[in-house]
Amino acid sequence: xxxxxxxxxxxxxxxxxxxxxxxxxxxxxxxxxxxxxxxxxxxxxxxxxxxxxxxxxxxxxxxxxxxxxxxxxxxxxxxxxxxxxxxxxxxxxxxxxxxxxxxxxxxxxxxxxx
Amino acid sequence: xxxxxxxxxxxxxxxxxxxxxxxxxxxxxxxxxxxxxxxxxxxxxxxxxxxxxxxxxxxxxxxxxxxxxxxxxxxxxxxxxxxxxxxxxxxxxxxxxxxxxxxxxxxxxxxxx
Numbered sequence: 431x432x433x434x435x436x437x438x439x440x441x442x443x444x445x446x447x448x449x450x451x452x453x454x455x456x457x458x459x460x461x462x463x464x465x466x467x468x469x470x471x472x473x474x475x476x477x478x479x480x481x482x483x484x485x486x487x488x489x490x491x492x493x494x495x496x497x498x499x500x501x502x503x504x505x506x507x508x509x510x511x512x513x514x515x516x517x518x519x520x521x522x523x524x525x526x527x528x529x530x531x532x533x534x535x536x537x538x539x540x541x542x543x544x
Numbered sequence: 545x546x547x548x549x550x551x552x553x554x555x556x557x558x559x560x561x562x563x564x565x566x567x568x569x570x571x572x573x574x575x576x577x578x579x580x581x582x583x584x585x586x587x588x589x590x591x592x593x594x595x596x597x598x599x600x601x602x603x604x605x606x607x608x609x610x611x612x613x614x615x616x617x618x619x620x621x622x623x624x625x626x627x628x629x630x631x632x633x634x635x636x637x638x639x640x641x642x643x644x645x646x647x648x649x650x651x652x653x654x655x656x657x
Contacts, residue, residue: 463643474547475634475648521587525642531602532577532642534587 432457434524434535442541443512450497451507451538453522462526464498464505467534470518478520481505509540517542545570548637548649556655562623565652569616569637576618577642578610581632581651590633592642593618600642622654630656 433456443449455464466478481489481498488496493510509516519539525532549568557563569576577600578590589602593612610620616637622629632653636646 474650475636477645480645530643531600532589532592534579534589536586 432459432462432524432531432533434522434533436522436535436538438538439536440539440541442543443509443516444543445512445514447512448508448510449512449540451509451520451522451540453505453507453535455503455505455522455524455533455535457503457524457526459526459530462524462530464496465523465525466494466496466505466507467521467523468516468518469521469537470515475521479507512542514542514544516540548635548647550633550635550649550652552652553650554653554655556657557625558657559625559627561625562621563625563654565620565622565633565635565654567618567620567635567637567649569618569635570647573637573639573647574616575638575641576612576616577636577638577646578618578620579634579636580604581634582630587634590620594641625656627656630654 435454462483464481468478469475479491479494495508497506519537521537522535551566575594577592580588592600596612607623612618632651634651635649638644638646
């Protein structure tokens with residue numbers, strides 16, 4: 431069974447600073463995908479970044495980047511130049527092709543301090 | 545393009561009743577997935593439908609069922625409601641599946657009394 435673990439229930443960062451959210455996962459699949467989704471307060475969940483496990487290069491999206499360590503089954507999210515609008519619940523998730531369940535981690539609540 | 549819509553947004557039901565939730569995906573999206581979100585269990589995958597076929601199912605009892613119509617709209621049904629079914633039910637649509645970006649709806653807040 432797939433599992434996704436986020437060991438930091440809450441984190442805070444000063445505006446304009448950098449923060450890293452941790453995620454580890456476990457899967458027996460050889461072909462899978464990893465995601466970070468963001469759920470702002472009272473707003474809809476949106477995709478932050480997606481990583482294909484077969485790609486060694488770390489995915490980046492503007493201020494968001496990941497550190498994907500496949501052997502260690504680690505998938506951390508780095509947010510650079512944090513903004514007030516980054517405050518949200520961040521979920522790490524694992525999914526794959528047909529036949530694989532989609533699994534979310536428990537989430538990390540990020541606060542951004544002005 | 546209109547986003548994912550879910551109806552109703554709020555629902556109060558009594559134990560033992562059944563409920564049907566509806567989800568309209570983004571136009572052109574063929575995959576619809578359902579999730580249950582609770583403070584205790586977090587986000588849990590219920591099932592995914594693609595082209596009217598359930599192709600993936602999470603670890604939920606048979607009381608939870610769903611279907612997808614030819615226009616990709618999906619419904620989720622919960623029979624014999626229990627107090628523990630109180631949750632936010634999220635629907636997400638994707639062009640091809642959960643291995644690609646999913647677009648989430650606002651959710652249906654179900655309260656079972």
